[in-house]
Amino acid sequence: MKRWFKQKLGRDIMVVLYSFLVIALVGSALTYVYIENRLEANEARLRQLDERVNRLTTLWDEWQADQYDTRGYLLFGDTASLERSSANEAKFQQEINWFKTQVQTRQGELFAEDLQQFHDFYYDVIIPVTYEYAQAQQDGEVTETFIDAQTIAELPTAQRLIDQGLVQFNPQRGIDILGPIDEVESALGEYRKLMASEKEKVYIEWRQNNNMLQFLWIMSIASFAVLILLFVQPFLRRQTRLISRLSIASNRLLKGEIVDLSDQMKREDEIGTMSRSFHKMAETLRDNERHLIEKNHELQAQQEELIAQQEELQAQQQELEEILEQTQQNEQHLAYRNELTETLASRDSLTAYPEIIEKLVTITDSEVGALVFVDESGTYRVTSHGLNDTLSRQLLDSENSVLTRAMTLKTTVHSSKQVASDHPLPYPYYMFETAVPVHDPTDDSIIAFIYLVRYKDRFTQTQMGDIMSFARQLSLSLLRMRLFEEMKREKGKTERILDSIREAVVYIDHSTNDVFVNRPLYEMFPELSDVSSQDLEEETWEEWRNRLVETVDQAEDFTKYTNRLFTEDFPHDSVSFSIRKGEMNLQMYAERIIVGGLSKGTLLVFRDITSETEAERLKSEFISTISHELRTPLSSIYGFTELMVKKQLPSEKQAKYLETIHSETERLTHLVNDFLDVQRMESGSQMYDREQLDIEPVVRDMLTFYEASSLKHEFELIADDARPYELFVDCQKFKQLMSNLLSNAVKYSPRGGKITVELAHHEQIVSIKVKDEGIGIPSDALDRLFDKFYRVDNSDSREIGGTGLGLPICQEIVRGHNGQIHVESIQHEGSTFIVEIPSYEYAVQEAETTPV
Amino acid sequence: MVKILLAEDEEVLRMLVMDTLEDEGYDIDEAQDGIEAYRLIEENEYDLVIVDHMMPGMTGLEVIEKVRKLPGRQETKVMMLTAKSQQSDRDCANEIGVDYFISKPFSPLELVKIIGGIVK
Numbered sequence: 020m021k022r023w024f025k026q027k028l029g030r031d032i033m034v035v036l037y038s039f040l041v042i043a044l045v046g047s048a049l050t051y052v053y054i055e056n057r058l059e060a061n062e063a064r065l066r067q068l069d070e071r072v073n074r075l076t077t078l079w080d081e082w083q084a085d086q087y088d089t090r091g092y093l094l095f096g097d098t099a100s101l102e103r104s105s106a107n108e109a110k111f112q113q114e115i116n117w118f119k120t121q122v123q124t125r126q127g128e129l130f131a132e133d134l135q136q137f138h139d140f141y142y143d144v145i146i147p148v149t150y151e152y153a154q155a156q157q158d159g160e161v162t163e164t165f166i167d168a169q170t171i172a173e174l175p176t177a178q179r180l181i182d183q184g185l186v187q188f189n190p191q192r193g194i195d196i197l198g199p200i201d202e203v204e205s206a207l208g209e210y211r212k213l214m215a216s217e218k219e220k221v222y223i224e225w226r227q228n229n230n231m232l233q234f235l236w237i238m239s240i241a242s243f244a245v246l247i248l249l250f251v252q253p254f255l256r257r258q259t260r261l262i263s264r265l266s267i268a269s270n271r272l273l274k275g276e277i278v279d280l281s282d283q284m285k286r287e288d289e290i291g292t293m294s295r296s297f298h299k300m301a302e303t304l305r306d307n308e309r310h311l312i313e314k315n316h317e318l319q320a321q322q323e324e325l326i327a328q329q330e331e332l333q334a335q336q337q338e339l340e341e342i343l344e345q346t347q348q349n350e351q352h353l354a355y356r357n358e359l360t361e362t363l364a365s366r367d368s369l370t371a372y373p374e375i376i377e378k379l380v381t382i383t384d385s386e387v388g389a390l391v392f393v394d395e396s397g398t399y400r401v402t403s404h405g406l407n408d409t410l411s412r413q414l415l416d417s418e419n420s421v422l423t424r425a426m427t428l429k430t431t432v433h434s435s436k437q438v439a440s441d442h443p444l445p446y447p448y449y450m451f452e453t454a455v456p457v458h459d460p461t462d463d464s465i466i467a468f469i470y471l472v473r474y475k476d477r478f479t480q481t482q483m484g485d486i487m488s489f490a491r492q493l494s495l496s497l498l499r500m501r502l503f504e505e506m507k508r509e510k511g512k513t514e515r516i517l518d519s520i521r522e523a524v525v526y527i528d529h530s531t532n533d534v535f536v537n538r539p540l541y542e543m544f545p546e547l548s549d550v551s552s553q554d555l556e557e558e559t560w561e562e563w564r565n566r567l568v569e570t571v572d573q574a575e576d577f578t579k580y581t582n583r584l585f586t587e588d589f590p591h592d593s594v595s596f597s598i599r600k601g602e603m604n605l606q607m608y609a610e611r612i613i614v615g616g617l618s619k620g621t622l623l624v625f626r627d628i629t630s631e632t633e634a635e636r637l638k639s640e641f642i643s644t645i646s647h648e649l650r651t652p653l654s655s656i657y658g659f660t661e662l663m664v665k666k667q668l669p670s671e672k673q674a675k676y677l678e679t680i681h682s683e684t685e686r687l688t689h690l691v692n693d694f695l696d697v698q699r700m701e702s703g704s705q706m707y708d709r710e711q712l713d714i715e716p717v718v719r720d721m722l723t724f725y726e727a728s729s730l731k732h733e734f735e736l737i738a739d740d741a742r743p744y745e746l747f748v749d750c751q752k753f754k755q756l757m758s759n760l761l762s763n764a765v766k767y768s769p770r771g772g773k774i775t776v777e778l779a780h781h782e783q784i785v786s787i788k789v790k791d792e793g794i795g796i797p798s799d800a801l802d803r804l805f806d807k808f809y810r811v812d813n814s815d816s817r818e819i820g821g822t823g824l825g826l827p828i829c830q831e832i833v834r835g836h837n838g839q840i841h842v843e844s845i846q847h848e849g850s851t852f853i854v855e856i857p858s859y860e861y862a863v864q865e866a867e868t869t870p871v
Numbered sequence: 872m873v874k875i876l877l878a879e880d881e882e883v884l885r886m887l888v889m890d891t892l893e894d895e896g897y898d899i900d901e902a903q904d905g906i907e908a909y910r911l912i913e914e915n916e917y918d919l920v921i922v923d924h925m926m927p928g929m930t931g932l933e934v935i936e937k938v939r940k941l942p943g944r945q946e947t948k949v950m951m952l953t954a955k956s957q958q959s960d961r962d963c964a965n966e967i968g969v970d971y972f973i974s975k976p977f978s979p980l981e982l983v984k985i986i987g988g989i990v991k
Contacts, residue, residue, distance in 0.1 A: 643955070643957075646954065647925060647954040647955060650954035650956075650974075650975040650976055651881055651884065651954060651975065652883075653975070653976045654884055654887070654954075654975040654976035654977065655881075655883040655884055655887060656976075657976035657977070657978070658884070658887040658888075658891075658976065658977070658978070658979045661978055661979055661980060662887075662890070662891065662979055662980075665980055666980075672890075679883055679886070683883060
């Protein structure tokens with residue numbers, strides 16, 4: 020049992036708690052039952068007393084009522100009242116009997132006896148006497164108004180009663196009945212008083228019981244609390260103390276102190292288990308800690324070793340850094356020197372002087388420096404770095420300056436001097452100057468000086484070496500630059516020449532494969548402008564050729580020719596081709612550029628031969644057309660003459676043939692004349708012998724002539740203006756123009772009709788309209804109407820002969836006079852040719868203002 | 872009877888050739904332009920077709936080119952009578968299928984001889 024308690028911490032707590040609970044419950048129940056009983060007894064007594072009081076009251080009331088009835092009977096002779104009074108007797112007796120049986124107390128018994136005595140007296144004496152008196156009254160034996168005791172006493176019954184000794188006779192009062200009544204009344208009152216005091220007593224007792232009950236309740240709760248305080252709290256405190264010991268122990272363990280829980284460890288409950296585990300844990304921790312401390316020692320040793328190594332490494336690194344810095348310095352030095360050399364070697368040295376002197380200052384650890392150029396007239400040009408105006412003036416103007424001395428001595432001059440403390444350092448300092456001459460390698464004259472200044476110390480031997488070698492470099496560079504400038508000038512000149520010629524030129528450098536082209540090439544091949552010039556500059560000849568060939572119509576010829584350029588079979592001829600679908604005709608030829616027996620490059624020349632080709636084409640076309648046109652009439656003449664010569668022909672045939680030969684010869688003559696006209700006009704060799712001409716009479720004369728030669732046609736001239744129609748024209752040519760237009764009007768209106776010539780003035784021109792009612796011109800032919808040898812091709816016009824040169828000649832004449840000619844026509848209805856030529860006034864004005 | 876077509880736009884020349892050949896007893900049709908010539912060749916079978924080159928409507932060469940594509944006209948003998956007499960013109964005509972090439976001006980009697988040689 021004890022063991023069972025020790026195993027679990029809560030068990031004893033629970034047992035104690037449950038015990039208390041049971042005790043409290045039982046105590047409460049007993050108290051309750053006891054108090055309940057007491058209360059119940061009290062209540063029973065109270066009820067008993069109440070009943071007695073009630074019965075007493077009833078008894079009293081009954082008796083009082085009885086008395087009234089008796090008196091009523093006595094006074095008024097009401098028999099009903101007497102009967103009621105008699106009937107009460109039994110009830111009265113019953114009540115008395117109740118008291119007799121129920122009330123066991125002494126007072127009760129005495130009271131019951133008193134009551135019995137009174138009852139007996141009342142019913143045995145009073146009632147019979149009263150009855151008798153009343154009877155006597157009724158019988159008239161007694162007539163008195165007021166009851167007289169004497170009378171009563173004289174009554175038989177009263178006599179008997181007196182005799183029996185039951186009642187006393189009193190002469191004043193007759194029969195004494197009041198005595199018992201008083202007695203009973205006082206007994207009743209006393210008993211009632213007794214009852215009331217009894218009741219009071221019982222109430223007090225009940226109150227006392229109630230108070231006691233409350234007190235008991237309070238007491239039991241208080242005692243319960245006290246019990247808890249007394250037993251449970253110490254128990255809990257004990258357990259808590261154990262746990263807090265564990266807590267303190269763990270804190271101490273945390274701090275690394277040694278913990279002893281051996282007393283607690285023996286316990287069998289949870290605290291025991293916890294303590295044991297805690298102890299184990301503490302031991303493990305201690306072990307671990309020991310292990311860690313060992314490890315830590317080991318690590319510390321290692322770290323120390325590492326730190327030592329690191330220090331060593333740092334020392335090494337520092338050393339290396341120093342070396343690196345040194346190397347970097349050297350490298351920088353070298354880089355600067357390289358840059359300097361490069362800058363000197365570059366083409367743009369002229370603009371790089373500030374850079375050069377800056378680098379030189381850096382390399383030689385100088386403070387300031389300058390390049391002083393001396394030109395032929397002996398004037399100086401300075402490019403400086405960090406040189407202020409004062410210093411530079413001193414340097415150039417002072418007779419004692421290193422520069423002047425170096426110029427005089429033609430050698431390197433050093434100087435050192437103390438400088439006042441005003442500038443640029445706030446204390447006196449030494450200034451070391453050096454001036455190194457730069458010689459022209461061709462004639463050894465001085466062309467420049469290198470001037471450098473240091474403040475700290477003298478220039479070292481190495482630095483002087485640097486400066487001297489730089490001076491030599493600079494002299495070479497200046498020479499080279501001069502040559503380069505000259506070359507650039509020459510190149511520019513060549514470029515300008517090449518750009519200003521009409522031919523496009525491509526030069527292919529054999530050693531570099533670079534391609535140089537002149538501006539006309541871009542004009543000839545505008546496609547090249549789409550490509551950025553930078554791209555083109557880098558392209559090889561092959562790429563160039565691929566670009567060009569794209570636009571060439573005869574790509575095969577072009578490729579074949581250019582393929583030969585770099586072979587033994589170098590083309591010495593030229594090749595012609597058109598580009599952009601005949602837009603332009605080009606001729607290309609190639610030349611080798613040979614210098615000292617070595618071919619340096621290839622030159623390709625493109626000539627624009629478009630206009631030449633066109634002129635040639637037109638010429639050959641013209642000749643071919645002429646020959647064709649001439650051959651037709653020639654064939655006729657040749658054929659018919661042969662027939663006439665070689666064959667026997669009938670005379671009518673001969674006549675017909677001769678006529679044909681004649682007309683064909685005439686045609687031939689016209690043709691030749693027209694050809695010559697056209698040729699003259701086209702070649703521009705046609706001279707117009709201009710004069711002031713009123714055209715109206717000229718046209719009128721011509722119309723008269725035509726009217727005479729044609730019966731089918733009617734002619735009309737409309738010239739309404741009063742002003743003369745004056746032109747500034749060649750009269751002969753004007754007549755030829757009008758003649759061509761009029762003969763066309765006649766020829767192309769074979770069925771006749773009206774031919775109208777209308778002259779009109781406009782602002783600056785005179786217009787001449789020639790209108791016919793002939794076959795008209797198909798609209799599709801209008802455009803080509805003024806083309807040479809063009810003839811409207813349809814059955815109407817075929818029968819009408821012509822060279823196809825009339826209208827072109829008209830056009831040439833009109834244009835030759837700064838005019839215009841055009842035609843309006845509706846097929847089958849007629850045509851109107853409109854010529855517009857500047858009026859005389861305007862034409863003269865124009866001729867004066869326009870320079871010849 | 873030998874049937875010949877003469878296509879020539881120049882009336883005078885047509886008269887010259889007609890007169891010359893009719894005397895030799897040939898049956899001759901005339902055409903004034905290329906279109907008419909083509910129509911006639913399509914409709915008739917000629918022993919010889921004489922065409923001018925420069926004709927309105929269709930040139931002589933165009934007519935021959937089309938004729939050569941017609942069924943049964945591949946072998947029709949064709950003579951070109953033309954004012955274009957350069958070698959390039961001859962080559963071009965040959966290529967298209969012209970058998971004989973006579974350049975203007977020509978000798979009518981010579982022409983008769985040649986035709987006689989062709990159609991005999």
